Amino acid sequence: MKLPWYFLRNSPEEERIRKLKGLGLFKELSVRELRELDELLHARSYQKDEVIFDEGDAGLGLFIVVSGRVRIVSSHAALKRLAPEFGPGDYFGELALFEESKRTGGALALEPTQVLALFRTEFFSLLERDRRIGVKILYELSRTVIARSRRLLASEAHLPTL
């Protein structure tokens, strides 16, 4: 149900919300939930060949590609072979959202790239306030993690696929 103050919306914010709605990770979120999430997202711009993060860095959050391309470079054999690339709508560094561990690979901008960063502690504060948003994001995240794990396992000849 729309509340009486619905007409008070301004366009730049609505434009941002519309773009967020178009991202796969947030597709299940309502406008109201996206508005709450928007407060926590940080927009960053990277030049071609600029390092976003390095392998071994402390993982503090996840990055969503808005425009441009990002390649993951790693010393781990499986990741090295796959050398995954991410384009608009994709996200990477998602494991940092679950635990405070070191990055298993580095991220490099292949062309001028714009990303949105979601910081772990801010995401946790959102989870405490509104679990429904958290459940929706975590469901999408776990689907991606499973899909990526399958791909990794499939690339390892001696391991069975899940």
Add this chain to the structure above:
Amino acid sequence: MKYEAQPGALTWAINVAVTCLLLYLFERILWLVIPALLALVGYYCLKPLVQVLVRTGLKQRTAGKVVAIVLFLATCLAVIVLLSVATTRGTAWKAEAVHYLQGGLNFVRMTEASLQKRMPELKTSALVQSTPTDLNVATKQFVENYLGKLLLQAVSWLPSLLLMPYLTYALLQDGNRFKKHLIHSVPNAFFEKTLLLFNRVDGSLRSFLMGLIKLACLDTIFLGLGLWLLGISHPLLLGLMAAVLAWIPVLGSVVACLIVVIVAATDLPNDLVTTYCCILLFLCVRLLDDFVFMPLTVGRSLRIHPVLSVLMLFLGAEVAGPAGLCLVLPVLGLVAVVTEMLVQILGDEHLRKRYYHARQLERVTT
């Protein structure tokens, strides 16, 4: 197990020096520091309300406006009610204040008399001779020497205190946007660590200020309950006053204890035991505060060694007087968090290299 490097002696020396410098500056702009601190308390208290409104579908800025308007109206209402009560009951309050002062003086005289019985040499002591016997003369002296200055000071503080609701409104509406803009100006290489720094500062400030509010509530409940059991009038009001005064380290507690003793001595003039019980109750609550409530509420947020805390209290009082006493610990706590993170960010060679690489890329592009 995670290992975090502890700040060394040099870092702590820098922390102490920066804290003293900040206190010196704060004392010069106290008219802005006090409303800003109150606004921060208001911001942390009202932020959940803004988030609730956002969840109903309101935009962040509109929700901030709605809450600020409600706060403003509530403040106006409180001022109107207070003024109307003050004008109708002003004379009665004055009489009551004199009555309580007289009660306090009687208590001092009775204690002196009982002490003199046991120790006759006290008869000639300066304390005994300096105690006023006629309250009217003492009141007249007070009015002539201090009341005018006190009233003038109180009036001069009014405009700056009016800043508080406005600053709260600004923080509620644009606090997050301001934080995002600040972080946006940080180079990419230091972005994640800076975000962590902001988060820690925000967390420390919030837990300290909210801890103070929780501590005041606990103090009010325990003191109020104790005073009610002892049969003292206005126990909740006295408890609240003592709890708020306790925000001023050392001095605040002494003043609060004096007020409670004066009220107790006036309510029960011939019952010295109850008055002493009030002092005992006060001491018990202070001990509970220092060893149980404080570590549970405020203490965790600061992470400062007790010895350093005491030393800093003296240093704060020396540098900035009573304001320094109140502000020294939270300022030191914040400075410690900031320096710790700055050392981590700027001391990281890896991040510096990444920053210089990005600068080189920028030069090549332009």
